[in-house]
Amino acid sequence: MKNSERIIVSRRDRPAKEPLSRELIVKTAYELLKEQGMAGMSMRKVAKALDTGPSSLYVYVNNLEDLSSYVLDYGLGELVLPDSGKGPWKERLFGALTAYFLLLIEQPGLSEISLSTMPRGDKYLELIEYLLTALHEGGAKSTAAAWGVDLLLLYVTSTAFEKHSWRKHGTVEMPAIKESFKKADPVRFPFIHSLTEELFSGGEVVMDRFQWGLEVMLQGIKLDKN
Amino acid sequence: MKNSERIIVSRRDRPAKEPLSRELIVKTAYELLKEQGMAGMSMRKVAKALDTGPSSLYVYVNNLEDLSSYVLDYGLGELVLPDSGKGPWKERLFGALTAYFLLLIEQPGLSEISLSTMPRGDKYLELIEYLLTALHEGGAKSTAAAWGVDLLLLYVTSTAFEKHSWRKHGTVEMPAIKESFKKADPVRFPFIHSLTEELFSGGEVVMDRFQWGLEVMLQGIKLDKN
DNA sequence: CATCCCTAAAGAACACTGTTCGTTAGTAAC
DNA sequence: GTTACTAACGAACAGTGTTCTTTAGGGATG
Structure with missing residues (x-):
């Protein structure tokens, strides 16, 4: 039993x-x-x-x-979603995903768990339903909406985990890695050499880069014809 | 020392x-x-x-x-990238990312490592440079290209890890979770109820769904004006 | 009321884990 | 031949998840 x-x-x-x-x-x-x-x-x-x-x-x-x-x-349980039905769908979508992201950042252990375990509680269903609704309102249909939600959630989860994992073993290594990128052979790696600053930017203003990612995925999802 | x-x-x-x-x-x-x-x-x-x-x-x-x-x-070291300079940029981009994905799937331990550790070897620089070049040819510039590469790599890595992690503790739970989605209250969770099939589809033909994700992100990145 | 049974709780052990410390022993230089 | 260096080793520390066995408390039964 x-x-x-x-x-x-x-x-x-x-x-x-x-x-x-x-x-x-x-x-x-x-x-x-x-x-x-x-x-x-x-x-x-x-x-x-x-x-x-x-x-x-x-x-x-x-x-x-x-x-x-x-x-x-x-x-x-500590996740609070924006009032559903109020405001533009995109704001609600972003609001929900950002709230989830912030929760995972605040309690970094959760990001670790969420990557390897699928939550089985009602609250998770609520989140998915909320996102599906918003995406549907935004014009995405069936497969695009379903896969889109998965994609967005994977993005939030893994980004939170990555951030946590970098924080864990020290902000020490970060500048060192950046340095090694800068020192990369300009002949073999011209793009890396000239784009090092961009590759590592957005680390201070976390939310900017996070939201950029959301925007990118959203545009792609909406354009999908399924 | x-x-x-x-x-x-x-x-x-x-x-x-x-x-x-x-x-x-x-x-x-x-x-x-x-x-x-x-x-x-x-x-x-x-x-x-x-x-x-x-x-x-x-x-x-x-x-x-x-x-x-x-x-x-x-x-x-076992990663083989498509001949650079030959073929359309998009095919090269997808080819490289797919090769990386397949490598991580084949040796699932690698996906675990790649999520929490940034590779410091030349081969990784090669991969990034390769992707930056392809994206640049595709019309993305500076920030969009740099952040785009990060986004695409995060997608590949985390998708591989997720797949591995689901495989690990059994294909046993998967149908159970799907069942619980299907049984979700149609009143509170109408979208989940009707989209369960879509949410869990693409599991057999892994590559379809994987490539759909790539396509989505790529469109979003290309549309970015930075 | 006294007995029996079920089972939550506890104890102890198993087979591991990463890492550190102190020591040994082989080699190269002087 | 002696000295200095250091890779290699053995043993130990402090933890880990999990299982098996035993204990003891409370509900139901006679």
Whole structure:
């Protein structure tokens, strides 16, 4: 019998410690994720935070990946989408994607999870529905809208992850890489040599470049004839 | 003093075992990566494959991430770009990106690395220069070309990673997720309900959907006026 | 009320992981 | 022949996810 199909209720509801539950575990995990990033959200650390052993968690959660996916759902709860039905469709589309992006940036652990796990919660469905609606209003139909939403979400997710990953192992290397681009042989790599500045620009004003990407994809999606 | 700035030559070049070197370590690691994926490329397993202890590797490599980045460079060596200067620019652009995509799909461990590490080798510079050239021929200029290349590469990398990540924890869940989409409340989620098929289509004929994405981005980039 | 059973919780162990530290031993230069 | 250097090694540290076994609390039964 699978965990997910059974309602588990702790019978011990008075003994000093708050009884375990998936809700409580997920909440605790998310707290740790916010404070210490992905490294802080290990089974053992979550268990310790709940003053118990790691094996106890496996009653409510199948494994770490399973827990991660619940945490992602939980984190998505903090996502607030612009009022649907109000304002131009494009503003709503951008607003939703930007809100999602900012959430992933704020809690960088989430970007890590979202890349390897598909959220299974209602909130994610809401987001997709919201985007589909906006795209539909914008004139995209069937396949273009569906694939377009996937494309846009992949863009948001991976951009957030990339940003996080660069931040992680130091802003130290960034200038070094840029330097190596600048020093690239102008004969073999003329474009790289002259476009180094552009390749690395937009790092300060993150949103500019992010929105440029959205704009690019949107135009492409809208032009699609499917 | 840093490892990377010093040429290390093993003095012991006759004793039964082939002397260690960064080259040899990277080659062995890549072999393991091909056979067993990312899980097979741990410091300890690479060391064991070389019949030595893990600490020995740290003479030639600063840490696992460092090794990973070398492995990525090494793997990129197998990338063959279409003859430059021949054929229409768009075909060359698509050819290069598709070749890169297929390489990442073939050796899925590489996609994992490429998302969190920026390759520092010449081969990567070649790829970027190649793409910049093609885009330039296609009419994109300065910022659009530079940012466009980044966008296209991010797309290739993250798509490959996503595909790999879905394959990893089973094709088991995929139909289940699709089912949950189909069963979504038609009142709250009308678009999801009617577009489920489209959202999950293109999974069999991977290349169709992949190329659709390229096309979308390309149109958007070309339309950009910068 | 006392017994039985189910199962959440806990403990301990397994098989790993990356990385660091102190030591050894082989080679090249003096 | 001695000294200096350093690649290679062994062992240990501090962690990881997961599983298996045991314990003990509470609901249902007799």
